[in-house]
Amino acid sequence: MTGAVRRVLTRRARGRKTPYRDKVRARMVLLAARRWSNAAIAAEVGVTVDTVRTWRGRFAAQGLAGLADRARSGRPTRFTPVQVAQVKALACQVPARAGAPLSRWSCPELAREAVAQGVAEAMSASTVWRWLAREAIRPWQYRSWLFPRDPDFAAKAGRVLDLYERRWEGRRLGSGEYVISSDEKTSIQARCRCHPSLPPGRARMMRVNHEYERGGAVAYLAAYDVEQARVFGRCAPTTGIVPFMALAEQVMTCEPYASAKRVFWVVDNGSSHRGKTAIDRLAARFPNAVMVHTPVHASWVNQVEIFFSVVQRKVVSPNDFTDLAEVEQRLADFEKRYNATAKPFQWKFTRRDLHDLLTRISEHERQDAPAELPHAV
Structure with a gap:
């Protein structure tokens, strides 16, 4: 173990804001460098012998990188990308236009409405919040604004x-x-x-x-x-x-x-x-x-x-x-x-900036304008 690596591990082991798992792993490696046995390290740190053996082996093979968590597959997803997109699209609608007697969406209301519309059999508000947070969608917030009505x-x-x-x-x-x-x-x-x-x-x-x-x-x-x-x-x-x-x-x-x-x-x-x-x-x-x-x-x-x-x-x-x-x-x-x-x-x-603003407003007006109905023959 080099002096630089030892200093890094010492900071982890003593750091007040270091995650507990990283602190324990650093302590195990430092004690192993002092030629402690696996059983003595396990008793000192409060883990099993197999845990000490695992992290000593990873450090010996990969160095500091071996003390990080490996990628995990995680639990299989319960919702398809189509269902996620449907909930996001629902959040981007005004509730009244979607048939809900609400002024603004909240995560519990969105989850309830998604279940009512048959998007999924069950859905939690926290799941909806995670989906919306990824896209910075906040339908519970609003801000008033005005269309310019001055012709000049x-x-x-x-x-x-x-x-x-x-x-x-x-x-x-x-x-x-x-x-x-x-x-x-x-x-x-x-x-x-x-x-x-x-x-x-x-x-x-x-x-x-x-x-x-x-x-x-x-x-x-x-x-x-x-x-x-x-x-x-x-x-x-x-x-x-x-x-x-x-x-x-x-x-x-x-x-x-x-x-x-x-x-x-x-x-x-x-x-x-x-x-x-x-x-x-x-x-x-x-x-x-x-x-x-x-x-x-x-x-x-x-x-x-x-x-x-x-x-x-x-x-x-x-x-x-x-x-x-x-x-x-x-x-x-x-x-x-x-x-x-x-x-x-x-x-x-x-x-x-004024030109860009007026261009965006014109685009909003064009999108919000009702489509022209075909003339009767």
């Missing part, structure tokens, strides 16, 4: 994505041009808990009382500079044209935006800034401001939504405020903290 979706979204890459109408933006992403986070409530929240402790998470009294709600308007990761925010009792124009006034009257050549405002189609009227209103007040709308139902293109998700996680949840004044103060303090340390978001969705 590609053009509108493409303009916004170009701005994130500092391009506008095929030209690079200059040093005196900025991109602002803006929106409103509505209905931030002040929930005054009936009992004070308990701080976390050892083996105990933070605890928030379930009962609360409503202290009103406030809207948080924010404008996010996508290049400088700078946020301008303000609170208002509700959203609307007046609060949005107040936010625009807050941004456009400070440098470098007041003297900028152009400032592009990326907004969604909310009532506060919808349509050409909003574009003209902003341009009339600030001639260097250019409003750019995202497509309908495409707020995910607006980068300020990422900032709002940060606010939701770090400021609003869990919601435990005494009144609206505390909500507004917390938001203002967090805004200062964020601006001191924030870095621009690593936006990676480009026009090429």
Whole structure:
């Protein structure tokens, strides 16, 4: 036995995370290297003499590779590949379309349905789970989504994505041009808990009382500079044209935006800034401001939504405020903290990704379209 092999076996024999069978085999070989007899090794390790003889022989013939388990044929399969494919195909169907009064499949329900449809006489939920896990099929999970219904979706979204890459109408933006992403986070409530929240402790998470009294709600308007990761925010009792124009006034009257050549405002189609009227209103007040709308139902293109998700996680949840004044103060303090340390978001969705997305959606629409029936003769 070489020194390298001895070190490997010693680590196996002493390792805390080594599987028990590998630890026992390593100990048997190490004791055999010290010229112990098979009977003495069996008594020391707690196995039979035949077991010691087997593993000593395998190590002598193959070295470390001989201490691994050999391939086993295993128990004969009870289900044919056709039955496995039938269960997977059933899992890839909406339960209601398959005739089951369910919203989502679970492994026990799939096993029960497969037996009911005559796929097999009996089937366990764990067996179904193993089949689905191999293909990463999870019919018990779901995610909502929307088909783009804006006829100019590609053009509108493409303009916004170009701005994130500092391009506008095929030209690079200059040093005196900025991109602002803006929106409103509505209905931030002040929930005054009936009992004070308990701080976390050892083996105990933070605890928030379930009962609360409503202290009103406030809207948080924010404008996010996508290049400088700078946020301008303000609170208002509700959203609307007046609060949005107040936010625009807050941004456009400070440098470098007041003297900028152009400032592009990326907004969604909310009532506060919808349509050409909003574009003209902003341009009339600030001639260097250019409003750019995202497509309908495409707020995910607006980068300020990422900032709002940060606010939701770090400021609003869990919601435990005494009144609206505390909500507004917390938001203002967090805004200062964020601006001191924030870095621009690593936006990676480009026009090429948009083209691929729209292509996949078109393919879904084509597949889901009902087949045309032949005309009667």
